[in-house]
Structures are given as structure tokens and as C-alpha cells.
Amino acid sequence: MRNFILAAMAAVATPSTAQPAPPPKLLVVISVDQFSANLFDEYRPQFVSGLARLASGTVFRNSYQSHALTETCPGHSTILTGDHPSRTGIVGNTWVDQSISRSDKTVYCAEDETQPGSSSIAYKVSPKHLLVPTLGELMKRKWPASRTVAVSGKDRAAVMMSGQQPDQRWYWTGKQYETDLVGVAVPTVVTKVNLLAARGLATERGPLEPTTFCQAKAREIPISGGGKPVGAGRLARKAGDQAGFRASPEFDGDTLALAAALVDEMQLGKRANPDLLAISLSATDYVGHSYGTEGEEMCLQMTELDREVGDFLKVLDSRGIDYAVALTADHGGKDVPERERLAGVADATRSDPALGAATMGKKLVADLKLPGGPGLLGENFGDFWIDRRLRASERTQLLRAAVAIYRAHPQVEAVFTARQIGATPVPRTPPETWTLIQRVRASYHAGRSGDFYVVLKRDVTPIADTSRYVATHGSVWDYDRRVPILFWRPGLTGATVERSAETTDILPTLAAMIGLPVQTGSIDGHCLRDVPGTNCPPR
Ligand SMILES: [Zn+2]
Numbered sequence: 001m002r003n004f005i006l007a008a009m010a011a012v013a014t015p016s017t018a019q020p021a022p023p024p025k026l027l028v029v030i031s032v033d034q035f036s037a038n039l040f041d042e043y044r045p046q047f048v049s050g051l052a053r054l055a056s057g058t059v060f061r062n063s064y065q066s067h068a069l070t071e072t073c074p075g076h077s078t079i080l081t082g083d084h085p086s087r088t089g090i091v092g093n094t095w096v097d098q099s100i101s102r103s104d105k106t107v108y109c110a111e112d113e114t115q116p117g118s119s120s121i122a123y124k125v126s127p128k129h130l131l132v133p134t135l136g137e138l139m140k141r142k143w144p145a146s147r148t149v150a151v152s153g154k155d156r157a158a159v160m161m162s163g164q165q166p167d168q169r170w171y172w173t174g175k176q177y178e179t180d181l182v183g184v185a186v187p188t189v190v191t192k193v194n195l196l197a198a199r200g201l202a203t204e205r206g207p208l209e210p211t212t213f214c215q216a217k218a219r220e221i222p223i224s225g226g227g228k229p230v231g232a233g234r235l236a237r238k239a240g241d242q243a244g245f246r247a248s249p250e251f252d253g254d255t256l257a258l259a260a261a262l263v264d265e266m267q268l269g270k271r272a273n274p275d276l277l278a279i280s281l282s283a284t285d286y287v288g289h290s291y292g293t294e295g296e297e298m299c300l301q302m303t304e305l306d307r308e309v310g311d312f313l314k315v316l317d318s319r320g321i322d323y324a325v326a327l328t329a330d331h332g333g334k335d336v337p338e339r340e341r342l343a344g345v346a347d348a349t350r351s352d353p354a355l356g357a358a359t360m361g362k363k364l365v366a367d368l369k370l371p372g373g374p375g376l377l378g379e380n381f382g383d384f385w386i387d388r389r390l391r392a393s394e395r396t397q398l399l400r401a402a403v404a405i406y407r408a409h410p411q412v413e414a415v416f417t418a419r420q421i422g423a424t425p426v427p428r429t430p431p432e433t434w435t436l437i438q439r440v441r442a443s444y445h446a447g448r449s450g451d452f453y454v455v456l457k458r459d460v461t462p463i464a465d466t467s468r469y470v471a472t473h474g475s476v477w478d479y480d481r482r483v484p485i486l487f488w489r490p491g492l493t494g495a496t497v498e499r500s501a502e503t504t505d506i507l508p509t510l511a512a513m514i515g516l517p518v519q520t521g522s523i524d525g526h527c528l529r530d531v532p533g534t535n536c537p538p539r
Contacts, residue, residue, distance in 0.1 A: 026277060026324075027323070027514065031076060032327065033157065033329065035329035035483065038332065046303070051306040053488065054488045057325075060485040061484055064482055064500060065481055066442055071331060075330025075503070077090035077130060079328060079503050087131065092443075093109055095107055104120055136162055136166055145273060149162075151169075161280060168184065170190060176198060187266075189261035189264070203239055209234075225466035230336060231292070249283055283301060288471055290470065340459070348461070351411060368394075370398065381462045384453070386398050411456055412456060455475075489532075504526075507523065
């Protein structure tokens with residue numbers, strides 16, 4: 001499994017003894033997709049390599065993706081903009097736009113739907129929906145020669161972390177790493193890593209060898225809703241199995257190999273002004289969705305992720321670059337309800353299929369004798385849209401009936417209308433104190449968000465049919481909101497901070513570290529003074 005590019009690069013590693021005085025020349029920002037604070041807390045004592053090193057820095061173990069709709073695209077949009085989705089405009093992975101001609105009326109967060117041939121599934125990748133600048137763009141405004149490079153297992157993660165016109169942006173599309181950037185020469189290292197990844201994908205992989213800690217977690221759990229049992233798997237896969245490849249640590253290894261290769265290719269961290277390398281590692285998310293978070297599978301993924309990140313940091317050490325790392329997650333996650341119940345979470349369950357927008361919309365249209373159409377658009381939690389082809393009076397009638405029927409459902413915690421949400425100010429208090437409507441407000445952007453928002457009860461997993469995925473995230477609850485934030489620089493000793501922080505605080509903190517001014521009040525986040533080497537502006 002060990003990636004040969006990283007291994008070769010790491011061979012010349014020497015431990016760094018850099019002193020903290022000058023600003024770092026390279027900011028490395030890593031997002032581990034679905035790396036909940038619960039996972040970090042559980043595995044922290046097990047980490048021995050890269051994640052152990054980063055955990056020796058300043059650790060905010062109670063950080064938040066504070067908003068309600070805890071999905072990949074909104075989460076990544078907060079990390080390097082300093083803003084909640086209410087400002088970034090990235091309210092979900094997808095949203096409904098009834099003004100567009102495509103039949104599903106669904107827009108993907110990182111697409112340009114005006115491009116010919118773009119659809120919500122086969123989309124043309126673009127940053128156009130991101131409404132605010134990223135750190136890389138701010139760095140370029142001050143230092144035009146500064147480079148921004150983004151590498152990810154998912155297009156939306158790479159796009160949201162690097163915004164408009166980065167120097168390089170690469171993401172996995174199922175068979176290789178591709179870019180949406182036009183007129184940018186393809187570095188030969190990309191072709192090399194693509195060959196390596198394609199060879200890996202085409203090769204059968206046997207089971208990974210578990211540590212004693214992971215072995216103790218192996219227990220087969222039956223899954224309701226048609227899915228296969230999970231819990232005692234070692235991430236083996238057949239040749240050419242794309243889903244199996246994505247849900248394996250090898251995928252993160254390849255993404256890190258590409259990141260390391262681009263550091264050399266672009267000579268990152270070698271010039272007068274600082275550069276930015278944004279990396280999003282997607283395998284943890286696919287492992288979580290495929291097997292849940294508390295089995296042998298996730299344990300193996302955590303073990304290998306630690307090692308892969310360690311190998312990557314050794315490459316940076318060996319290049320003599322003065323770098324700083326921030327690591328966080330786009331959202332948290334939750335285990336399968338079947339195993340949670342065994343662990344004593346009595347209310348853990350799967351959602352009632354009747355909650356889905358299509359099913360509920362059909363019922364309401366019939367009950368209210370409305371003139372056909374879907375009635376409601378959306379999924380089974382979060383934003384719901386009312387069919388705008390109905391007359392105003394019919395829409396009002398439908399909204400009232402939908403809110404009432406969802407509120408009365410035993411799996412629903414709360415329902416808020418767009419009017420209620422819009423009238424709520426975006427909170428400025430610590431994220432752990434936010435009410436449900438405040439969380440929903442931070443996800444709300446007028447013109448993109450729905451007509452009402454459904455909050456499912458805690459411990460309801462919104463997957464009834466488990467044939468593809470068995471576990472997920474996306475809720476307002478802290479298992480999906482709480483994530484770690486780690487800041488690390490060679491030679492700087494840190495501490496674990498219990499006080500909460502937000503992922504919107506990463507941009508102002510890194511900006512302060514490199515002497516990049518951020519206008520007070522221009523973003524939602526705040527510079528974190530606990531991080532050594534930051535010179536936070538007065539608040
Ligand atoms: Zn996910």
C-alpha cells in the first residue's frame with residue numbers, strides 16, 4: 001500500500017529545526033473529509049506519525065463547522081474564506097433553482113450551469129457560485145507572484161478551497177486527476193501521478209493488516225434497508241473497483257503524492273512571498289459512508305491516514321521549506337444506527353422514507369387538490385422548495401400544510417420557514433451555544449436556500465435505502481458540526497485548547513501568521529490568539 005512516490009521523496013528527509021521568527025513561506029491547509037472531532041478524540045492516542053506531529057501543535061479540539069447543513073461543499077467553502085455559507089453562498093452540495101431549464105431543477109455547488117452540456121450530475125466544474133474571495137486570492141492581491149495550488153479527491157473541495165484562478169487545481173474524477181482551469185499547462189508530474197493512480201485502481205488489493213487496536217473493533221453488524229453487513233472489513237477490493245478505491249487509504253496517498261509533486265513542480269515555499277497549498281483528503285468520507293465510523297474499516301483508514309500525512313510532511317521537511325500546517329474537516333460524521341444502538345444510543349434509527357420531498361409533495365398535492373406537479377422539491381431533510389409554477393395562493397396553502405405535516409412527524413425536531421430564518425441575525429456568540437434556527441441561519445442565503453427547512457431529530461440517519469451508503473452527515477447536531485482544527489509549525493510547541501473555535505477562524509489566523517491584513521468585519525471569522533507566531537489585530 002505504501003506509495004512509492006512519497007516513499008522515495010521521504011527517503012532524504014531530515015528533521016526540521018526551523019525557528020518561528022519569520023512568517024512561513026508555505027501555508028499547507030489540509031481538510032480531511034468527514035474527520036469529526038469525535039474521531040479525532042478517539043484516535044488521537046493511536047496516532048504515531050503525521051497526525052501525531054500535527055497534534056503536538058495548537059489543537060482546537062472543540063471547533064465547529066457552525067452552520068446547519070453540514071455537507072462537503074458548504075464546509076469546504078468556510079475553511080479558506082473565513083465566512084459561513086450564508087456569505088459564501090454555498091448552501092449545500094446542490095440546491096434547487098427553478099429558473100433553469102433542466103428537468104431536475106438541481107444545481108451542483110461547483111458547476112457553471114450556463115455552460116452548454118452542464119447538468120447537475122455531468123457538470124462543468126467552476127467556482128462561479130462561490131461569492132467571496134479565498135485566502136489564495138487575498139494573498140495574490142498583496143503579493144501577485146504568490147502561488148495557490150489545490151489538490152483533492154473531490155472537485156467541490158478543491159474549488160471551494162482555492163476559488164477563482166488558482167495556479168493549479170486538480171481533483172479526482174473517477175479514473176484520473178483533472179482540472180477545470182483553462183490555458184494552464186499540465187505539469188508532467190500530474191501525468192506521472194495519474195499513471196500511478198490508474199495502475200493502483202486497476203490492481204486488486206488484498207486486506208490491510210490491522211493493528212491490535214483495530215482488530216479489537218472487528219465485529220460484523222447487520223444493516224437494515226438492504227445494505228451489506230459492516231464492521232469487520234479490511235478494505236480489500238477487486239481490480240477496477242472505483243468505489244472501493246475511493247473508500248481506501250490508497251486514494252489519499254495518491255492525492256498527497258500529487259500535492260508533494262506539485263510542491264516541487266511549482267517550487268512552492270521557495271520565493272520571497274508565501275504560497276498556499278490546499279489539500280482535501282476524501283477517503284475518510286467514503287469509508288464513513290460505506291462502513292460507518294466505528295468499525296475496523298475506519299480504524300484502518302485512520303491508521304493509514306496518519307502514516308500518509310506523516311510521509312507527506314517528511315517530503316516538505318526534506319525540501320527545506322519553512323511551512324506551517326492547518327488541518328481541519330469540512331464536517332463531522334456519525335456511525336451506522338445499527339451499531340450505535342448496540343453501543344447504547346437507544347434512539348439511533350434510519351429516516352422514514354415518507355419524509356422525502358417527492359413522496360410528501362405528491363401526498364400534499366393530492367390532499368389539497370392542487371393542479372399536479374411535484375409540489376415539493378428537495379431531499380428528506382434540510383432545504384425544501386415549493387413548486388413555483390403553482391399560484392401564489394396555492395403556494396401559501398402548500399407551505400402551511402407542509403410545515404404542519406413535517407412538524408407533526410415523530411422524526412422531526414423543528415421546521416423553519418425562509419421568512420423566520422431570514423429574520424434571524426447570523427449569530428456572533430460561541431457556536432456551541434447557537435440555537436437550531438441560528439445554525440440554519442448560517443446556512444441560509446436568500447435566492448438559493450429553500451422555502452422551508454426541516455431539522456430531523458438527533459440520531460436519525462437520513463438514509464433508509466442502504467444499498468449504496470449506510471451512514472452519513474449533514475445534520476445540525478454536534479456530531480456533524482464539531483471538527484478539530486490543528487495548527488502546527490516546526491519548532492513551535494502548542495497546547496490543546498478546550499474553548500471553541502470555528503473553521504471560519506482559520507483564514508484570519510493564517511493571514512495574521514503571514515502578515516496579510518484582513519479588513520475588520522469583512523469576514524465572519526476571528527484570528528485565534530492561542531496560535532503561537534500569529535500577530536492578531538486588535539478586536
Ligand atoms: Zn460525505
